[in-house]
Amino acid sequence: MQEQTLTEGARRAIELAQRLAREESRLPTPGHLLWALLSEESMASERLASYGFLLDNVERDGLFSSVGSSDESKTEDDWDELLWHADSQARREGRGTDVSTEHLLSALLLVNSPVQKLLAKGGLRDESTVARPERLANPIAPNFEIQWTDTTENDRTRTLRILDAAANRAREGFRVVEDYVRFTLDDAFLSRQLKELRHGLSTALSSLNDVILVHSRDTQGDVGTTIRTSTEMHRATLFDVAKANLKRIEEATRTLEEFSKVATAFDRSSRQLQELPEQLGQVRYQLYTLEKAILTAHDSRRRLEDANLYLLLTKSLCLHPWETVLREAISGGVRIVQIREKEIPDRELLEHARRVRQITSELGTLLIINDRPDVAALSDADGVHVGQEELAIADARRIVGHDRLVGVSTHSMDQARQAVLDGASYIGVGPTFTSGTKQFNSLAGLEYVGQVASEIGLPAFAIGGIDATNIGNVISVGGTRVAVSGAICRADQPRIASAELCEKLKTSVRSR
Numbered sequence: 001m002q003e004q005t006l007t008e009g010a011r012r013a014i015e016l017a018q019r020l021a022r023e024e025s026r027l028p029t030p031g032h033l034l035w036a037l038l039s040e041e042s043m044a045s046e047r048l049a050s051y052g053f054l055l056d057n058v059e060r061d062g063l064f065s066s067v068g069s070s071d072e073s074k075t076e077d078d079w080d081e082l083l084w085h086a087d088s089q090a091r092r093e094g095r096g097t098d099v100s101t102e103h104l105l106s107a108l109l110l111v112n113s114p115v116q117k118l119l120a121k122g123g124l125r126d127e128s129t130v131a132r133p134e135r136l137a138n139p140i141a142p143n144f145e146i147q148w149t150d151t152t153e154n155d156r157t158r159t160l161r162i163l164d165a166a167a168n169r170a171r172e173g174f175r176v177v178e179d180y181v182r183f184t185l186d187d188a189f190l191s192r193q194l195k196e197l198r199h200g201l202s203t204a205l206s207s208l209n210d211v212i213l214v215h216s217r218d219t220q221g222d223v224g225t226t227i228r229t230s231t232e233m234h235r236a237t238l239f240d241v242a243k244a245n246l247k248r249i250e251e252a253t254r255t256l257e258e259f260s261k262v263a264t265a266f267d268r269s270s271r272q273l274q275e276l277p278e279q280l281g282q283v284r285y286q287l288y289t290l291e292k293a294i295l296t297a298h299d300s301r302r303r304l305e306d307a308n309l310y311l312l313l314t315k316s317l318c319l320h321p322w323e324t325v326l327r328e329a330i331s332g333g334v335r336i337v338q339i340r341e342k343e344i345p346d347r348e349l350l351e352h353a354r355r356v357r358q359i360t361s362e363l364g365t366l367l368i369i370n371d372r373p374d375v376a377a378l379s380d381a382d383g384v385h386v387g388q389e390e391l392a393i394a395d396a397r398r399i400v401g402h403d404r405l406v407g408v409s410t411h412s413m414d415q416a417r418q419a420v421l422d423g424a425s426y427i428g429v430g431p432t433f434t435s436g437t438k439q440f441n442s443l444a445g446l447e448y449v450g451q452v453a454s455e456i457g458l459p460a461f462a463i464g465g466i467d468a469t470n471i472g473n474v475i476s477v478g479g480t481r482v483a484v485s486g487a488i489c490r491a492d493q494p495r496i497a498s499a500e501l502c503e504k505l506k507t508s509v510r511s512r
Contacts, residue, residue: 007100009042010086014104016040016268028079030108030115037101037108039268044101051124055269082107156266160208162259167205170252173245174198177294180242185297187457189417190290197286201253204279207272208263239298246291253284293420297458300425303405304459307335307366308505309498310483312463313356314340317489325494326356330363332488332498338368338385340485346375353379368407373399383407383425388415393422409463411444413451420458427456428483431464432474435486446477453478468500480505 006014016036021028037044038055048054085107090099108115109125119125174194182191235241257280264274311334315322326337339356341349353369357379360367368383369376373396376384383405384396391399396406405425410416419427429452431443449462462479467487474482484501491497 005098007098009040009044009101010099010104012265012268013037013040013042013044013101014083016265019267020269030078030082030111030113033082033104034108034115034119035269037105040101042101044105047102047105048124051119051122053119053122053124078111078113081111085110155262159259159262163205163208163256163263166252166255166259167201167208170201170249170256171198173249173252174201176245177242177249180238180245181294181457184238184242185294185301185457187297188455189420190293190297190457193290193293193421197283197290200286201280201283204276204283205256207270207276208260242294242298246287246294249287250284250291253280253287256280257284289421292423296423296425297420300405300459301457303366304336304426304481307459308481309334309336309502310461310463310481311337311488311498312340312370312483312485313337314485314489315352316343317485319490319492320494323359325489326359327363328494329488329498330360330365332495333502334365334488334498336366336368338370338483339381340370350375350378353381357381366405368405376400376404385409385428393419393424397423407461410452412448413455416452416456416460420456424458426459426461427452428463429460429479430462432462433465433470435465446473449474449479450477453480468497468504471501471504475504 013033013036016039017028017032020032020035035055038048038053039045082104086099086103089103089106090097109119110116174197178191178194178198181187181194235244257277260276260280264276267273311326311329313322313326318325320328330337337356337360339349339353341352344352349372353367353375357367366382367379368385369379369381370385371387371390373384373386373391375381377400381404384400385407386393386396387409388411390396393406393408397404400406406423407426407428408419408422408424409428409430410419411430416427416429429444429449432446432449434443443464452460459481460479461481461483462474463483466474466482466484471482482501482505487501488494488497
């Protein structure tokens with residue numbers, strides 16, 4: 001008898017049928033094979049679909065129970081006869097013909113079973129194209145029958161061990177980063193984002209049975225438990241811990257994503273398991289966004305640590321020459337200055353920006369350009385500030401580079417949260433009060449300042465009509481940074497005005 005081989009689709013179908021039967025502690029039946037054929041993308045599944053047989057409209061439990069037999073030897077005979085018929089069909093087509101899923105389907109039409117009746121009821125008989133060989137009293141099992149070998153079972157166990165270890169690493173890493181964001185950045189928004197993503201990971205992994213994962217674990221026999229590098233046991237700062245664990249989660253989710261592709265073969269009838277690799281990939285991509293937000297928050301808080309008072313400098317608003325106002329304000333405690341000039345021509349704006357850059361560099365103060373990333377880059381400013389209608393943060397960074405600060409104005413919590421995820425270096429929060437220097441259609445008010453203070457860890461500057469008479473109200477709702485214009489530009493003594501505002505802000509910070 002010439003040796004027959006299986007197509008890849010036929011091999012997967014037989015293997016799945018055998019595995020389904022093992023899960024029920026029984027021998028495979030025609031019902032298991034039909035389910036396996038419906039589960040695989042193949043010529044057989046296409047043919048079944050053309051007659052209305054789809055995975056969604058065939059009841060698995062009913063199918064398996066309907067084809068079972070109290071006489072186990074009869075079940076075994078049915079399975080052997082199925083394989084014999086499939087083998088015979090392939091042989092009839094000539095030397096070199098592999099046994100395909102179509103041959104397996106033809107065998108289901110030839111073996112007397114409830115599946116044969118089910119298919120016939122749906123119109124799938126194929127009597128005209130499939131010659132029915134004489135039924136054998138004792139059919140000879142063909143030599144391509146597949147068993148779940150020790151090697152395959154070992155692969156299953158190894159895959160489960162890998163998934164178990166990677167899942168534990170990911171969950172542990174999430175917890176470490178959550179604690180850093182919660183207790184160091186005091187960021188409720190990012191803490192919630194991390195927690196939701198961790199729960200999303202757990203939901204995705206629920207398609208893998210926790211008990212089976214734990215039973216596959218072999219901690220004592222794991223060679224990796226004794227391997228250590230010289231650096232992994234040392235962390236210089238809290239941020240180093242968070243950064244290392246962000247990478248740990250990314251690496252673990254990548255491992256989960258790749259090896260879950262192997263796990264999809266464990267149960268091809270489980271849609272949740274088949275979707276697992278894609279779900280894990282989405283977790284990883286969402287983590288990249290959170291990593292950017294966390295690293296940006298850390299860097300911004302470091303760079304803006306002493307910048308509680310932000311001067312919005314407009315030449316036309318200054319009671320004294322603008323250079324005098326600028327130097328006095330910095331002397332009084334201003335540590336970040338924004339050039340806000342809407343009316344002057346581009347060349348004049350660039351020349352002015354370069355002059356301000358020279359002064360702020362001499363006095364150790366950050367310089368931001370309003371709305372104009374091109375001018376910020378050309379004047380070597382420290383960053384740019386954009387509004388909701390101006391360039392997006394990502395587009396602004398393409399111009400100014402990734403080392404410069406990019407601030408964004410926000411007027412609602414949705415805008416503030418989005419700014420964090422988009423990678424803003426800081427946010428403007430307002431308008432808080434009516435302003436003598438700018439007209440607003442509506443006010444976000446103190447309530448918004450308080451919401452940001454309680455949820456967002458990114459540096460946030462309350463803005464809009466703030467001066468010495470109402471800054472206490474800002475502080476009372478949790479605001480620790482403010483951006484002002486007229487309160488300094490129009491002051492008789494800009495240095496004293498700046499110092500008074502700075503002292504109130506510093507006192508509020510020290511009291512927290």
